[in-house]
Amino acid sequence: MLTKRIIPCLDIKDGRTVKGVNFENIRDAGDPVELAIEYAKKGADELVFLDITATNEKRKTLTELVTRIAKHINIPFTVGGGISTVEDVGLLLRSGADKISVNTSAFKDPGLIKRLADQFGSQCIVLAIDTKFENNDWYVYLNGGKVKTEIKAIDWAKQGVAMGAGEILLTSMNNDGTKNGFANDITMLISESVNVPVIASGGAGTMRHFADAFIKGKADAALAASVFHFKEIEIKELKDYLKELNIPIRS
Numbered sequence: 223m224l225t226k227r228i229i230p231c232l233d234i235k236d237g238r239t240v241k242g243v244n245f246e247n248i249r250d251a252g253d254p255v256e257l258a259i260e261y262a263k264k265g266a267d268e269l270v271f272l273d274i275t276a277t278n279e280k281r282k283t284l285t286e287l288v289t290r291i292a293k294h295i296n297i298p299f300t301v302g303g304g305i306s307t308v309e310d311v312g313l314l315l316r317s318g319a320d321k322i323s324v325n326t327s328a329f330k331d332p333g334l335i336k337r338l339a340d341q342f343g344s345q346c347i348v349l350a351i352d353t354k355f356e357n358n359d360w361y362v363y364l365n366g367g368k369v370k371t372e373i374k375a376i377d378w379a380k381q382g383v384a385m386g387a388g389e390i391l392l393t394s395m396n397n398d399g400t401k402n403g404f405a406n407d408i409t410m411l412i413s414e415s416v417n418v419p420v421i422a423s424g425g426a427g428t429m430r431h432f433a434d435a436f437i438k439g440k441a442d443a444a445l446a447a448s449v450f451h452f453k454e455i456e457i458k459e460l461k462d463y464l465k466e467l468n469i470p471i472r473s
Contacts, residue, residue: 225470226436227267227443228457229421230450232257234273234303237287239451252451255290261450262295264457267472269295270391270421270445272323272350273303285317292318300348300391306334308341315342323391325350326364329371329378332385339386344418349387351375353408354395360408367395376411383416390416391445393423399448401427409439421445429455429463436469 232239232254239254258269271291288301301314302323311322328334328349338347352367353360353375360375379390392412394405404422413420419442422435426446435444449455464471 224419224442225472226441226464227421227472228265228432228460229268229270229443229445230257230261230266230457231270231272231423231445231447232291233447234271234287254287255294257451258291258299259294261457262297265461265473266297266457267443268298268300270300270302270323271319272301285313288314288317288319302348302350302391306331308337311338311342315346321346321348321389323348323350325352326369328382328387329362329364329373332381335382335385335387339388344386344388347387348389348391348421349379349382350391350393351379351382352393352395353405355405355408360394360405363395375408376415379412379416383418387418389419389421391421391423394425397425398423400425401431401449403427403431404435404439404441404444406434406439409435409441413440413442419443426455429460432460433464433467433469436464437467 234254239252239257261269292299298320300321300323301319305311305322305324306327314322352363354363362371362373362375362378392409397405402425404425409422421443422439422441423445426449432444435441461471
């Protein structure tokens with residue numbers, strides 16, 4: 223059985239790490255380079271770096287910051303935000319990213335996923351899906367959670383994988399920042415419906431929440447931000463806790 227992964231997320235705005243609740247009320251959480259170094263030392267399995275305003279502000283991800291972070295860490299590193307072309311991805315991979323995350327641009331042009339997978343390999347293409355539960359189902363949202371679509375998250379996840387996405391980063395907008403736990407129902411539904419790893423995101427507040435994401439949500443990885451940034455949960459203690467529950471986890 224593959225080991226489960228613990229992934230801190232660095233949401234970046236104006237060169238700083240930030241955190242919000244339900245995609246709103248953004249506050250500062252520290253220097254992304256310092257945080258990346260700290261997480262690598264403390265046992266994070268991977269990092270995710272998302273330039274959360276890149277799409278709305280029509281600008282590209284901060285490649286200089288990507289380069290600075292990549293120089294200081296030795297764990298896999300995913301980068302997302304404003305990525306819309308093969309050239310964007312090539313630049314980010316050359317800057318030090320191991321994987322890239324696409325969201326709004328891929329939804330608007332699903333063929334982008336295939337072009338990226340053909341050029342760079344599915345293993346480094348992560349499809350990020352921001353989803354919100356309303357009208358008795360989970361729907362896809364774009365542009366940092368500001369634009370609703372009429373497409374269900376499960377349908378988009380299946381299509382994205384069929385186009386070549388090698389991993390799904392699934393964020394529940396309802397749960398984001400609430401610390402009430404991950405959205406294990408939709409996480410499980412998608413995990414059971416696609417043959418690629420699914421990262422649960424949005425809602426981590428306790429160590430039990432991570433366990434539930436793996437057991438109930440059947441996630442392959444769990445991503446969190448504020449509980450790590452503000453040292454409410456230490457990664458080593460979390461891993462020890464998960465091991466006690468016989469959840470396969472990396473040392």
